[in-house]
Amino acid sequence: MRAHLVRVDAVIVQAVIAGALSFSHLHDLAAAAGQDGWKAWAYPVSVDLLLVAAWRRMRQLQRAGQAAGGPRLWFLVALAASLGANVATAGLLDLDDVPAWLRVTVAGWPAVAFFGGTLLAHAPHTSEVRTVPEPLAADLPTEPRPAQPVADRPDREALPAPSADPDPVPEPTAEPVATPAPAPDPAVTLPPALVDRVRALADEHRSTTGHPADPDAIRARLGLPPSMTASVAAHL
Numbered sequence: 632m633r634a635h636l637v638r639v640d641a642v643i644v645q646a647v648i649a650g651a652l653s654f655s656h657l658h659d660l661a662a663a664a665g666q667d668g669w670k671a672w673a674y675p676v677s678v679d680l681l682l683v684a685a686w687r688r689m690r691q692l693q694r695a696g697q698a699a700g701g702p703r704l705w706f707l708v709a710l711a712a713s714l715g716a717n718v719a720t721a722g723l724l725d726l727d728d729v730p731a732w733l734r735v736t737v738a739g740w741p742a743v744a745f746f747g748g749t750l751l752a753h754a755p756h757t758s759e760v761r762t763v764p765e766p767l768a769a770d771l772p773t774e775p776r777p778a779q780p781v782a783d784r785p786d787r788e789a790l791p792a793p794s795a796d797p798d799p800v801p802e803p804t805a806e807p808v809a810t811p812a813p814a815p816d817p818a819v820t821l822p823p824a825l826v827d828r829v830r831a832l833a834d835e836h837r838s839t840t841g842h843p844a845d846p847d848a849i850r851a852r853l854g855l856p857p858s859m860t861a862s863v864a865a866h867l
Contacts, residue, residue, distance in 0.1 A: 650679065653713050660716040663726035664737035674737070677744045678716075682709035688751050701754065705747040712740065821862055828853065 657675035666674060685706035692699035719733075720726070821829070829849055836844035846864035850857070 653717060654679065656720045657713065657716045659720050659726065660733075661737055663729050664734045665729075666737060674740065677741065678709055678712045681705060681744050681747055682713065684748060684751050685709060688754065702751060705751060708743070708747065821859075825853070 654675040657678055658671050661674035662671040685702045689699040689702035689706055692702060724733075832849050832852060833844040836842075836848075847857075847860050850860045
């Protein structure tokens with residue numbers, strides 16, 4: 632426990648020293664560029680706050696698995712401003728005679744920092760991102776099933792009355808009527824999201840067992856009615 636506290640304290644001390652040096656360099660550069668008084672102290676605060684805000688926002692988006700290009704851009708801008716001030720005050724630049732382009736850059740920094748901070752503050756948070764649920768089987772459009780044709784049964788002809796002839800006449804036998812096979816149920820059009828789900832389950836079954844998936848089994852796993860087996864089979 633004591634070793635952990637010593638390690639944490641060393642990191643904090645190192646961060647404080649580095650922050651103080653960077654703060655001082657930014658102040659000296661802003662003062663040399665004509666930003667005197669309280670304005671020279673506000674520049675390092677602006678740079679460091681933009682650096683920390685961009686880093687936190689970038690880490691949040693990376694944990695959520697989303698693109699963090701915007702926060703990464705503002706982090707690099709703030710880092711370039713901080714490193715530029717450190718290098719400029721290392722003797723490579725005459726602070727008594729600052730060039731005009733550096734004065735313009737320092738004077739335009741507040742607008743850049745305000746724009747970047749506004750974009751970072753008003754960006755949608757990860758908790759506000761909602762996923763679109765997949766359509767349920769009850770929400771799928773259903774089509775009325777066609778009525779099954781009913782075989783017409785021929786009426787029996789009236790049998791002749793028995794005659795007095797000792798040799799009875801054999802009764803005519805009715806020929807069997809072929810019953811037509813029921814028409815297959817028409818395939819119902821599936822939404823694209825459900826089609827992707829059907830194909831994903833089929834690929835999972837094929838990779839696991841090495842055999843093609845049964846349309847009826849896929850239909851049962853999705854909770855669809857038996858009448859939609861043909862629709863599922865059409866997309867396998």
